Amino acid sequence: MFRDYLQLPLPVRILCLGSLINRAGSFVLVFLAIYASEQLGFGVPFATACIGVLGLGSMAGSLLGGHLADKVGRRGVMLLALFGGAAILLLLSTVTHRWWFMLSVGVFALVADLYRPAAAAMIGDLVSIDRRPHAFALMYISINLGFAIAPPIGGLLAGYSFEWLFWIDAASMIAYGLIIALTIEETHPRRVSVEAEPSPSPRASWIVSVRTIGLDLPFLSFCISTLLIALVFVQGLSTLPIYIRQLGYSNLQFGLLMSVNGLLIVVLQLPLTHWLSRFNAMTIVLIGGVLISIGFGLTATGSGLVFVAVCIAIWTLGEILQAPFNQTIVTDMAPDELRGSYLGLFTMCYASALTIGAPVGGAVLYRFGPTALWTGTFVVAMIAVAVYGLIYASVTRRVARVG
Structure with missing residues (x-):
């Protein structure tokens, strides 16, 4: 099994290692709300508003990063995101005015998230169709391991000085940027071709991208389902922790419950992806959506510690199924010359969910209670599953033609 992952192209393995290093140093994202509300004294409402701005910047960065990855190349966009993001982080550590701080947070998210669609497009360039689930699974587990370490x-660093968070986070981005600069070449098909035709103007290129994607109804429907699932999934990061505390569990019990997700991903992601890669990707994504729907929906029916852990395990299994195969399907559906743009719009679905899902879920929990929230997540996720079912045949045929 592990041979399939070790036999992935060296640049892909380098990208995964670099992502692990970068995410392990992503301290600012984790402690942003605490830093803004307590260290700078901006208060909780303003700090949570900064999280919303972070999501808006991420949405813009995902779209722009995908377009630029197609226009100027994957490698250059990733270097811009990493070196530019590091510079903005260092600047952010010195900002004490609240509105300048919020603006800087948005700019940082925009620049840093240029990276994600460019990296995904590079993996699509380098890896054959049948190996893409393995590549995206390895990237996914690398990111999750990094976030578990951060x-x-x-x-510990914040106990000494919050400035250390910004400096070391920036250092991890610079280190990853240097790894890419020294070891990875450009992979964009048009950029590496000696006889490539002159590129169209930026405006013409953008119009072509928008027109092509706008007429691609199966892809847009897939993105709608992705957004709906992401709106549900983000509750695991936003309202579920609040709900667990409302049930009266201790900090230790809370930590144990929240560790179920990361532990299962680390243990199951690679072997399950290896085994499932022989099956239809749309089938796996659809089953994953059902598991996410059931896992979150069941949360409304019980409150025991073990029961909540089982619910988390169910939707985590759905996450494990969906994560690599979602990106594989989008990569396979995208025309080679627009791969970055397709992945950019797909990535934006997750950023949009963070911006919309967290405040909406919080409002539902506050005004209508947990039963309404978790029942609502079940309904929303099942709507996404229904959309998957409607486009199942067309997406399957299209991916099969690519293969």
Whole structure:
């Protein structure tokens, strides 16, 4: 099994290692709300508004990054995101005026998230169709391992000085940027071709991208389903922690419950992806959506510690199924010359969910209670599953033609 991952192209393995290093140093994202509300004294409402601005910047960065990855190349966009993001982080550590701070947070998210669609497009360039689930699974587990490492280390650093969070976070981005600059070549098909025709103007290129994607109804429907699932999934990061505390569990019990997700991803992501890669990707994504719907929906029916852990395990299994195969399907559906743009719009669905889902879920929990919230997540996720079912045949045929 592990041979399939070790045999991935060296640049892909380097990208995964670099993502692990970068995410392990992503302290600012983890502690942003605490830093803004307590260290700078801006208060909780303003700090949570900064999280919303972070999501808006991420949405813009995802779209722009995908377009630029097609226009100027994957490698250059990733370097801009990493080196530019590091510079903005260092600047952000010195900002104490609230509105300048909020603006800087948005600019940082925009620049840093140029990276995501460009990296995904590079993986699509480098990896054959049948190996793409393995590549995206390895990237996904690398990111999750990094995020598991960041909070405890960040907590220790914050005990000395919050400035350390910004400096080391920036250093991790610079380190990853240097790894890419020194070891990875451009992979964009048109950029590496010696006989490539002159590129169209930026405006013409943008119009072509918008027209092509706007007429691609199966892809847009897939993105709608992705957004709906993401709106549900983001509750696991926003309202579920609040709900667990409302049930009266201790900090230790809360930590144990929230560790179920990361532990299962680390243990199951690679072997399950290896085994499932022989099956229809749309089938796997659809089953994953059902599991996410059931896992969140069941949360409304019980409150025991083990029961909540089982619910988390169910929707985590759905996440494990969907994560690599979602990106594989989008990569396969995209024309080679617009791969970055397709992945940019797909990535924006998750950024949009963070911006919309967290405040909406919080409002539902506050005004209507947990039963309404978790029942609502079940309904929304099942609507997404229904859309998957409607486009199942057309997407399957299209991916099969690519293969």
